[in-house]
Amino acid sequence: MKRRAIYPGSFDPPTYGHIDIIRRSLQMVDEVVVAVVYNPQKSDFLFTPQERIDMFREELKDVDTRIEYDNFYGLLVDYVDKKNATIIVRGLRAVSDFDYEFQMALMNRRMKPHIETIFLMTGAAHFYTASRLVKEIASFDGNVDGLVPPHVVKRLKEKFAKKT
Numbered sequence: 001m002k003r004r005a006i007y008p009g010s011f012d013p014p015t016y017g018h019i020d021i022i023r024r025s026l027q028m029v030d031e032v033v034v035a036v037v038y039n040p041q042k043s044d045f046l047f048t049p050q051e052r053i054d055m056f057r058e059e060l061k062d063v064d065t066r067i068e069y070d071n072f073y074g075l076l077v078d079y080v081d082k083k084n085a086t087i088i089v090r091g092l093r094a095v096s097d098f099d100y101e102f103q104m105a106l107m108n109r110r111m112k113p114h115i116e117t118i119f120l121m122t123g124a125a126h127f128y129t130a131s132r133l134v135k136e137i138a139s140f141d142g143n144v145d146g147l148v149p150p151h152v153v154k155r156l157k158e159k160f161a162k163k164t
Contacts, residue, residue, distance in 0.1 A: 022056075023063065087118055
């Protein structure tokens with residue numbers, strides 16, 4: 001049986017930190033489902049779920065056969081079961097991330113004891129990178145090169161050019 005993990009997140013936009021976590025996850029499991037979270041009642045996302053998936057696809061072509069892209073709304077553990085996975089992958093940057101993620105992992109385990117959560121520390125090069133910071137910098141036409149792939153930089157510029 002294949003080991004399948006779910007890597008959930010808003011990924012608005014995908015960063016090199018997210019990509020690093022996906023690539024490192026593939027060292028431990030056979031398949032990773034990159035699950036873009038969306039909330040139909042929320043409109044504060046910069047990119048649609050499909051746009052976020054497309055950005056990942058463009059960057060991860062070399063491992064595309066081992067990645068499934070999807071989007072979901074609702075309880076993560078229900079989604080994990082639906083996708084026939086048993087592992088949730090979460091990236092950590094700081095102690096504050098751990099506090100939140102640890103609480104969520106324990107709650108998920110309470111609801112579905114057969115699902116494990118694996119925490120991966122973000123690589124040192126991506127420690128300070130957060131999608132919300134990337135969006136804020138890009139919104140003021142700041143330089144986000146090196147934080148996100150070049151095709152994401154281009155999409156950010158296009159999105160913010162439309163907003164002005």
